[in-house]
Amino acid sequence: MDFDAMFAAQLEALKEEGNYRIFAELERECGEFPRARSHDDGAPDKVTVWCSNDYLGMGQNAVVRQAMKDAVDACGTGAGGTRNISGTARHHVALEGELAELHGKEAALLFTSGYVSNWAALSTLGSRLPDAVILSDALNHASMIEGMRHARCQKVIWKHNDPEDLDRKLAALPANAPKIVAFESVYSMDGDICPMEEIIEVAEKHGAMTYLDEVHAVGLYGPRGGGISEKRGLAHRIDLIEGTLGKAFGCVGGYISGSAALCDFIRSFASGFIFTTALPPAVAAAAQASIAHLKVSDTERRQQRRQVARLRAELDKRGIPHLDNASHIIPVMIKDPVKCRQLADILMRDYGIYVQPINYPTVPKGTERLRFTPGPLHTDADINHLVEALSVLWKQCAIAHAVA
Numbered sequence: 001m002d003f004d005a006m007f008a009a010q011l012e013a014l015k016e017e018g019n020y021r022i023f024a025e026l027e028r029e030c031g032e033f034p035r036a037r038s039h040d041d042g043a044p045d046k047v048t049v050w051c052s053n054d055y056l057g058m059g060q061n062a063v064v065r066q067a068m069k070d071a072v073d074a075c076g077t078g079a080g081g082t083r084n085i086s087g088t089a090r091h092h093v094a095l096e097g098e099l100a101e102l103h104g105k106e107a108a109l110l111f112t113s114g115y116v117s118n119w120a121a122l123s124t125l126g127s128r129l130p131d132a133v134i135l136s137d138a139l140n141h142a143s144m145i146e147g148m149r150h151a152r153c154q155k156v157i158w159k160h161n162d163p164e165d166l167d168r169k170l171a172a173l174p175a176n177a178p179k180i181v182a183f184e185s186v187y188s189m190d191g192d193i194c195p196m197e198e199i200i201e202v203a204e205k206h207g208a209m210t211y212l213d214e215v216h217a218v219g220l221y222g223p224r225g226g227g228i229s230e231k232r233g234l235a236h237r238i239d240l241i242e243g244t245l246g247k248a249f250g251c252v253g254g255y256i257s258g259s260a261a262l263c264d265f266i267r268s269f270a271s272g273f274i275f276t277t278a279l280p281p282a283v284a285a286a287a288q289a290s291i292a293h294l295k296v297s298d299t300e301r302r303q304q305r306r307q308v309a310r311l312r313a314e315l316d317k318r319g320i321p322h323l324d325n326a327s328h329i330i331p332v333m334i335k336d337p338v339k340c341r342q343l344a345d346i347l348m349r350d351y352g353i354y355v356q357p358i359n360y361p362t363v364p365k366g367t368e369r370l371r372f373t374p375g376p377l378h379t380d381a382d383i384n385h386l387v388e389a390l391s392v393l394w395k396q397c398a399i400a401h402a403v404a
């Protein structure tokens with residue numbers, strides 16, 4: 001059997017569709033973010049990153065870096081085991097306390113990534129609760145979809161951000177089945193925000209548990225960075241809040257927070273929690289420093305909002321269409337995978353602007369886009385340079401046709 005030929009055939013098909021993924025090899029430069037050194041041919045040495053999920057630049061924050069260095073010097077690099085077998089450090093326990101406090105919950109539980117936390121928590125809930133049904137928003141993230149798939153329980157998909165559809169679907173289920181409503185606060189590809197209160201009301205009416213992914217909101221929204229649920233004063237009505245330490249907090253890792261019984265249940269039954277080495281203590285220490293900083297500092301959030309508003313306004317002035325939403329994510333729709341890739345290549349090569357083309361399967365075919373995430377460290381000059389470049393390219397007719 002020629003396995004390599006089989007792999008190559010599928011890769012060839014992906015390339016023909018324009019959906020083959022090419023990574024930009026970067027070297028982030030501490031103190032210079034969002035500037036990075038590029039290691040790719042055909043790109044300038046220095047580029048400006050416009051698609052980072054390190055939304056607030058916390059990955060280069062002095063306090064966060066120092067916390068990580070101190071913990072490495074104190075405890076070494078790795079955790080040395082799973083949480084159960086010699087891998088639980090003081091730093092993990094302290095971070096779980098910090099997270100529980102952030103969301104006003106009794107407890108929190110750490111995972112090696114946000115992906116793993118969704119996968120592990122949803123698969124455990126769905127498989128361990130007898131006759132459970134998970135009701136999933138149609139645009140939920142791949143990590144939730146994989147968790148539900150692994151749960152092998154009944155799944156019901158409700159229309160994106162549509163509480164009335166959720167209500168109808170909940171009403172059609174047996175009254176005594178445990179129901180879990182899984183949704184996100186900020187959807188990362190369109191940047192839209194869920195009608196959280198309406199969803200909670202529907203879930204409460206049917207006695208369903210609420211499972212909220214706040215990955216693109218923690219650190220960014222709410223007076224202390226507790227996410228949209230904090231901003232809207234609704235965290236106490238959500239049963240499980242899931243988040244990441246890898247995006248606005250600038251580190252790596254994921255977590256859930258909720259009641260003590262819920263977290264103990266997942267801790268005790270989730271294979272994705274039990275059978276893997278714990279996060280390095282230094283990562284936990286850095287994440288805790290980042291969370292603690294953003295609980296009391298609003299400077300980063302305010303400056304980010306300013307730059308987001310500024311980029312939107314500048315795009316509007318030049319007539320460059322972008323999806324309107326209430327978040328920090330600015331998608332510019334290209335609607336063609338090949339053009340999306342070409343545009344990104346030109347931005348990188350000629351302007352030193354790095355924005356990754358977002359193609360299928362991350363978004364549906366025909367909705368390919370460039371997705372900009374302005375942060376507090378993008379200067380006004382960066383924004384002007386970006387809008388200038390887009391506007392030159394926009395006038396070239398190939399691209400104009402793509403958006404027509």
Ligand SMILES: *Cc1c(COP(=O)(O)O)cnc(C)c1O
Pocket residue numbers: 113114115116118141143184188213215216244245246247253254
């Ligand atoms: C990125 C992402 C995750 C996964 O978080 P990681 O910490 O990167 O694994 C989960 N949910 C959503 C909506 C995401 O965008």
